[in-house]
Amino acid sequence: MSCSSETAVQVPLFDLTEEENPSLETAEEGSECSSRPVGAHYEQPSDVRYRDAVQSAIAHPLRQGYGKQAKNFVAAVFYNNELVIPYWHVSLIKAIHYLGPDNVFVSIVETRPDYFSGSERIEFLAARRNRALGPPMEGGYDKVVFSNDIFIEPDILVEFLETNDGNYDVACGLDF
Template identity: 25%
Template sequence: MSRRLYKSTLRKALLVILATWCFIDIVRFHFLRFSVPPVPNTTEVHTPRIFIASTHWNNEGILRNHWNKAVLQLVENLGPNNTFVSVYESGSWDNSKDALRKLEQELDHRGVGKKIVLDETTHEDEIAKPPGETGWINTPRGKQELRRIPYLSRLRNLSLAPLEELAEQDIFFDKILFLNDVVFSLSDVLTLLNTNNGQYAAACSLDFSRPPHYYDTFALRDSEGHEAVMSTWPYFRSSLSRTALKQGNAVPVTSCWNGYNKAAYDAMNGSAGELSLFRYLFRCWENRLRRWFTTDWFKIRVVRNRVKKWQGLSSSNSEVGVRCLINEMQVLAGNGWAHV
């Protein structure tokens, strides 16, 4: 066989393979278009008692325009006796505190259990404190700085503090619902709570700040522990996670921490059955090529080597969530946070 004939045959074979693959994708597209059930417009939740926790910083706009009303609608649906609202706000320089006082009044009026803490401590106050034994790090900028994630974890734990106080009164809850500075509807939250008929360790939705790209890439890991291979549908490297997503089912993941903006998601993403054929094929092939020609192995190796080195420093150093770690450092700043 001549070289020219060989190249021609190879090109034809590749075109046939590509055409066949696209044909299979098209068949899948039409199957999913008519088989994926719509997300139910849930109005009831099977879990009777919900502890609602939230932390806020400079969120006046969303609090006044949406968040307060949505929370009130949620507690009215779940029932005042079945909910407790715990809010921890700190250091806002807008009028978030006043907006939360309005919420507190409305919750009082409805007889809803609550604890709303309005802390005057600002980011500037936090970073001006003498460095403590934990939560601080020596950065390349030549100084000790306050790590953002431990700081946020501490605030989140403060929002959960009423759980212990209520437990002493024999008041317990079936689920903890974190609601931060995201737009949500009653149906969104109830659907989330009913994920997998309420059987899960954690259930998250997706948060879209600049649709169609989902926002919180920090914590999401697919069923095999990989970070997302792309920020748009179908997101995942793992076949199990991708298949569940395409079929309109709850997606198995190893880690997540996301809010939810349903309007943005529906407008820019949708399920496999809501995408146009062109967009479906384009994104499937983008995902496929990214999986074939990229890897997160090097990132994972760097993290695991650093964890191994740290664990070797002391027998008390232990990390069970290695899959959730990221090779990135964020520190608190007066106007928010910064990468270092």
């Protein structure tokens, strides 16, 4: 089964007629697009401190969200990630329920690299990252999140944004 853009999961932010109780669609149970690959998953108690708040925000979303009203810019660069994007997309939408859709802007760029290595590869990826960053040059954002082909959890994205209670210049997640 392929998880092309035609089969991407649709998760509406709000049912505008009933903003208090939107329906949250999910991918078919057991489908290749809906589940994270099987592998080791390590979780510490501090890793889940936003999990209940995110779940509550999904059940009862507010346009302004439940966070600190920070303006967040998500810049993502992908290449041939049909297995990652549906999971990433659903997780991002769930995190946006908590952060508030008025507080999040998302820019996605798909790269098309030929095989290359060394400094050419780094220069190419930096150019793609800068292309994804184009829109915030005109916005006023408090936080910028760079993402790529990772299986992110919505509460972990919120946790990442709240690193050191949001008091940092740069934070870097680790992808094991």
